[in-house]
Amino acid sequence: QIFYEPLSHRQDVVEREKIMTDIAWTVRTLKAALDGTAAVAAGEFSLRVVEGADPVLLATMHSQGDLEVFVNVSEAQIAASVLLWPCDEQPDRPAFNEFLLKTQKLVPLSNFGIATVDGRDFYELFGELATTSPLDTIVIELHTLAENAIDAARDLRAAFAPTTAR
Numbered sequence: 576q577i578f579y580e581p582l583s584h585r586q587d588v589v590e591r592e593k594i595m596t597d598i599a600w601t602v603r604t605l606k607a608a609l610d611g612t613a614a615v616a617a618g619e620f621s622l623r624v625v626e627g628a629d630p631v632l633l634a635t636m637h638s639q640g641d642l643e644v645f646v647n648v649s650e651a652q653i654a655a656s657v658l659l660w661p662c663d664e665q666p667d668r669p670a671f672n673e674f675l676l677k678t679q680k681l682v683p684l685s686n687f688g689i690a691t692v693d694g695r696d697f698y699e700l701f702g703e704l705a706t707t708s709p710l711d712t713i714v715i716e717l718h719t720l721a722e723n724a725i726d727a728a729r730d731l732r733a734a735f736a737p738t739t740a741r
Contacts, residue, residue: 599706600713602630602648608710609634620644620717639721646717653708655716656701657724660732662689665698671735684716685723700724 600608606622609615615622619638625631625645632646634655647654665671675687675698682700690699702720704713 597707599650600648600653600708602632602646605646605648605653605713606632609714612710612714614714614718634717636717636721638718639725642721642724644717644720648706650706653704653706653713654701655704655720656688656690656699657720658690658692659698659700659724659728662696662698665732666735671731674735675731682723682727684719687727700727 602624606624609622614620620634620636622635623633625633629647629649632648634644634646636642636644642657645656647656662668679685679687685700685702688699688701689696691697700720700723702716704716708716
């Protein structure tokens, strides 16, 4: 079942996707293709290219509270990531890090990591796809990553929050 049917005639899109999956995506071709999906038309998320040494696609997931997903496209892979919270705000970091390493297999299509932004370490959730992944798979990855990030922020931080004296 296809969850996010593009706006144009389905048969034309199927043929276009077959061709596009034989050619690796770039940030700009991926943005153009995602802009034509029903998910974008329905306002579930919007996209913009963030220019820099290597352009990055920023997906703002409106259906998940405007969560920002950063999408990098290289010759080797498509990597999507969400910054969760600063590592220095995490109580009992060693225990939390061990917990993440032991349980991350339970989080579908996503992995935990630590990314440094402006000299500060942040927990992040990320997923990777082949650069030739079909468009529908990329849309599913964006939604799944956003949902997993929200669940992680809510459930994991609460599970490792310091207990207060009563």
